[in-house]
Amino acid sequence: MKKIILLVVAVITIIVGFGCTVSEAGAATLGVKLYRMYNLTSGEHFYTENLYEAKSLQTAGWSYEGTESMEPSSGQAVYRLYNLNSGVHFYTVNSYEKGQLVAKGWRYEGIAFYSGGSVTLYRAYNPNNGQHNYTTSSYEQQSLVNAGWNNEGLGFKALALGNPKDGDLPLGTGVKNYILMTSGSVNQNNIGAYQACEACALYNGLVAIGKTQGNSVQYLINQLPHSQNPNIGYVGNPYDSLASGYPGIAYVMWAPALAKYATRFDSAARDISGSSMATIEKYVLAKRPVIIYGTLQQGAAKVVNGNYYGGRELSNSHTYLIDGYNATTGQFHITDSIYGKYWKSVSAINAAYVGNNSGAVVL
Numbered sequence: 001m002k003k004i005i006l007l008v009v010a011v012i013t014i015i016v017g018f019g020c021t022v023s024e025a026g027a028a029t030l031g032v033k034l035y036r037m038y039n040l041t042s043g044e045h046f047y048t049e050n051l052y053e054a055k056s057l058q059t060a061g062w063s064y065e066g067t068e069s070m071e072p073s074s075g076q077a078v079y080r081l082y083n084l085n086s087g088v089h090f091y092t093v094n095s096y097e098k099g100q101l102v103a104k105g106w107r108y109e110g111i112a113f114y115s116g117g118s119v120t121l122y123r124a125y126n127p128n129n130g131q132h133n134y135t136t137s138s139y140e141q142q143s144l145v146n147a148g149w150n151n152e153g154l155g156f157k158a159l160a161l162g163n164p165k166d167g168d169l170p171l172g173t174g175v176k177n178y179i180l181m182t183s184g185s186v187n188q189n190n191i192g193a194y195q196a197c198e199a200c201a202l203y204n205g206l207v208a209i210g211k212t213q214g215n216s217v218q219y220l221i222n223q224l225p226h227s228q229n230p231n232i233g234y235v236g237n238p239y240d241s242l243a244s245g246y247p248g249i250a251y252v253m254w255a256p257a258l259a260k261y262a263t264r265f266d267s268a269a270r271d272i273s274g275s276s277m278a279t280i281e282k283y284v285l286a287k288r289p290v291i292i293y294g295t296l297q298q299g300a301a302k303v304v305n306g307n308y309y310g311g312r313e314l315s316n317s318h319t320y321l322i323d324g325y326n327a328t329t330g331q332f333h334i335t336d337s338i339y340g341k342y343w344k345s346v347s348a349i350n351a352a353y354v355g356n357n358s359g360a361v362v363l
Contacts, residue, residue, distance in 0.1 A: 031071075034069045034070070035049070035067055037058065037065065039062050040061070040062075040063060040286050041061075043131060044088055045065075047068060047113075051169075066162060066163055068135065069160065070158055071113045071117075072115075072116040076116060078092070078093055078114060079110070079112070080108075081102070082106065082107045088131050091132070093156050116158075117157045117159035118159075121136055121158055122154065123154065124141055124144045124145065127150060132155075134155045140276060146357060147273030178328070179285055180323070181287060181323040183323040184204035184205075185340075186337055194241045195236060196238035197320070199224055202262055205321050205323070206363065209266065209363055223261075230250060230254040230308075233253065234257070236251040238251070247305065252317055255271045255359035259361045268288075268363065269361060270361070272362045273361075280292070280332075280362075281332075285325055288363055290322045292349065292353055292359070293318075293319050293360065294318055294355070294356050295317065295352040298348045301352070311357040321335040330345055
């Protein structure tokens with residue numbers, strides 16, 4: 001079994017600042033579990049072979065997502081670094097890359113584990129918050145790329161796939177498996193904002209978390225930033241009942257722009273585009289509603305422009321709020337600014353989400 005010496009001060013750092021220290025020692029046996037942890041607040045994933053370290057993070061509120069992979073006990077070193085300013089960790093097999101980051105002020109935390117085998121762990125980079133994600137899932141990798149992450153190819157190698165249901169720790173954070181929040185119920189057509197589903201979903205979500213700051217939905221719509229680029233602001237006139245400029249004018253505001261705007265009312269709001277349904281379930285169970293991009297009545301995506309500012313423009317694009325989850329039935333509760341409130345299967349929500357650029361914003 002891998003032996004890692006952790007100083008008491010390092011344990012304190014894990015719990016308080018999530019900056020951890022690992023030794024240079026590798027695992028002593030073949031096929032060491034690589035535990036995957038997730039921070040619901042920051043969105044960071046953390047990887048470690050040290051079960052005690054994983055338990056400490058779970059105690060501090062991180063969610064356990066099982067084992068990502070099985071790593072060798074020796075081979076090519078995977079270095080771990082920590083950014084004292086942003087609080088994110090970085091893993092690399094490249095000693096030059098490690099040296100460059102240390103020169104820029106990152107803290108080197110030693111060899112986290114070793115790389116080797118035939119299984120690829122892909123690396124993706126989020127240019128919006130500086131985080132990296134590592135996964136054996138090509139589907140997860142592509143979903144992140146579709147959401148605007150940079151595909152950085154091979155991160156490192158593993159001997160075998162992990163087990164997302166590994167039982168070394170209680171999966172998740174022990175939250176309940178059912179929740180239904182009390183969100184707003186604004187209907188965009190009733191207020192004459194026929195193209196304002198993003199702003200209405202935001203308002204309904206802000207009602208759920210008590211952060212409208214006394215503002216009306218009309219205020220939120222009228223204060224929307226505008227741009228020809230949906231990644232920067234709203235494209236078009238949200239009150240145009242006929243969408244007379246379509247398809248040249250898309251009448252849409254994508255997740256990066258909506259998340260930035262949402263921070264005016266909720267400082268915790270952020271773009272989580274590309275997140276898996278499992279991750280979105282955890283947010284909702286933690287009483288954090290999620291604005292999700294999908295399609296009208298979760299129908300098949302109707303693409304009219306496959307390269308619209310880096311994404312796909314749909315003729316049936318729609319945005320709604322996930323404000324509830326029932327693990328027993330496998331359903332999300334949706335507050336929809338056109339069709340009202342209803343339960344819908346996670347699989348149906350996911351299909352529409354993937355069809356509409358996998359866009360999502362958590363409040």
